Amino acid sequence: MSAASGPRVLAEARWPEPGDGAPPPVPGFVHSAFPPLVAAVADRCLTRRHGARPVPAGTRTAVVLVSASGDRASAEHVRATVAAGGRIGPLFFFQSVPNSVAGHIAARWGLDGPVVCLSPTGEPRADGTAEAELLLYDGDADEALLILIEQAPDGTPGEATAVLLGEGTP
Template sequence: MTTAANPTTPGSRPLTVLARSFWSAADAPRPPDLPGFTASPFAPIIAHVADLCLTECHGPPPVPEERAMETATVLVSQLGDMATEAAVVGSVDHGTKASPLLFYQSVPSAVLGVVSSRWNLGGPVICISPAGDSLEEGMDLARLLIDDGSAEDVLLVLVELASREDLVDRAEALLVSGEGS
């Protein structure tokens, strides 16, 4: 466990990092497809890194009931699911009907719903697209959720698909808590 404080927020409680996982296309194969999601690695990557993180802390699903109902899930992505968006644009450009599975606006919250269901999480589900530092803004939101009593723990998932050839798909998940602070 590590403690992470935001020095820019006076009086804020430090958060304890209970578990942390990383995934990068440079280091590991693409996670398996996730039923109900298509045309993009975005949702499978999110589910994979979330599962790794939650397993590190709690073992196999579900999260123990006394923790599960107070665990929020937060997805942070500056660009979102660009691969599904590209598939929709391709469909429109070719004059074909887009599959309902390609409604890329709903992918972030839908995949968090899959993770929440699998792990029996009952806290708030939030997706943000920050203009600034993704980790800092995600931690600020996690701290807010914990400080205002909306959650005791927050599963924070940061994901970005490669937007240029010199980048790779990558994701990180942190399970943070206000306990011990």
């Protein structure tokens, strides 16, 4: 892949799209819409490219998750529980970092590339694409699943975009 041409968009998905309700729950994740939203948009994007799970053998796919705010609902729940002197459930230790849901996606789809989580300092898609390009150009992956997510501050699920980048034909 030449640096001048950049990677191609092999598939793209959004959540929500017309007709979508809440994203389906993800086993092992509680309280927050962040993990289900990430998983739903990733599944939709990967399905558009590869059909059923897993990805074809020999395809190294990286996951790049980009979110400025991360899992707001889980963070707020932990903050409020600690402030009230309560005990935090063990699942919150697992899901308190965004790479836990990225790892879940990688395991479910058989992805064997790197998993990277970013809090963007500039425009989120540009920052995520730059990271994905590094992984592709360095030979760490053949494809990179870029997931951009921000939850709405009012507690509604928010929205997410997933873009699969690589050299192949769209």
